[in-house]
Amino acid sequence: MDAAISVQEAELDRVRELTNIGAGHAATAFAQLVGRPCRMRVPTVRLLRADAAGTAFVATPHDDERGPLSGVFFEVEGGLPGVLALLFPASSRERLLAAIGGPGATSEAAQSALREIGNILVSHAVSAxxxxxGTRVLPSIPVLAMDDAAAALASLVALRGAGQAALRIETEISDAKGEYRGLLVFVPDADCLARPASPPRGAVRVRSMRG
Structure with missing residues (x-):
């Protein structure tokens, strides 16, 4: 780990497992929205230096989709504080809006629909x-960025972290064909990672795909 952030392995494992549990429930909700079975990748962890947050904080759900990302962001307080986000490439965003009967992406109604999609998925994740x-975890009102979500997420993390290095835990959620694809990203607060480790109360099985 980078010297700018000190993380005990047990606490990192705890946060990664909690993210995995939340992502599994978000994948279930995603499957219900698109009407297809969905799965998730095993969460990966990345360390971002404070001086590189504005440029390095770019996550693309798939290598062949490197265009602008849309995203829905939440600040999370309570038992696991940090920033939680859902990022969608433009093609997946359009398919997702079409699947739920939403209008084109340029309309105000489409933006409202995307916020609601993010709210549904994150609510499932946070509830799990x-x-x-066994404690309260409270997401904020969703904030939407339609075309530059990676930069918006970087700014939010930098503001919340006051210039500190940050860990990003991310997992891809998609259907089997990869037509509906999103990236669930969690950036825990630094003081969250410094807390004494306490294991999750129960195990939750999720279907994962290793990339």
Missing amino acids: IADTL
Whole structure:
């Protein structure tokens, strides 16, 4: 790990497992929205230096989709504080809006629909994490960025972290064909990672795909 951030392995494992649990429930909700079975990748962890947050904080759900990302962001407080986000490439965003009968992406109604999609998926994730911890985990009102989500997420993390290095835990959620694809990203607060490790109360099985 970078010297700018000190993380005990047990605490990192704890946060990664909680993210995995939340992502599994978000994948279930995603499958219900698109009407197809969905799966998730095993979460990966990346370390971002404070001086590189504005440029390095770019996550693309798939290598062949490197265009602008849309994203829905939440600041999370309570038992697992940090920033939680869902990022969608433009093609997946359009398919997702079409699947739920939404209008074109340029309309105000489409933006409202995308916020609601993010709210549904994150609510499932946060609820599962809260149940596992046995404590309250509270997401903020969703904030939407339609075309430059990576930069917006970087700015939010930098503002919340006051220039500190940050860990990003991310997992891809998609259907089997990869037509509906999103990236769930969690950036825990630094003081969250410094807390004494406490194991989750119960195990939750999720279907994962290793990349």
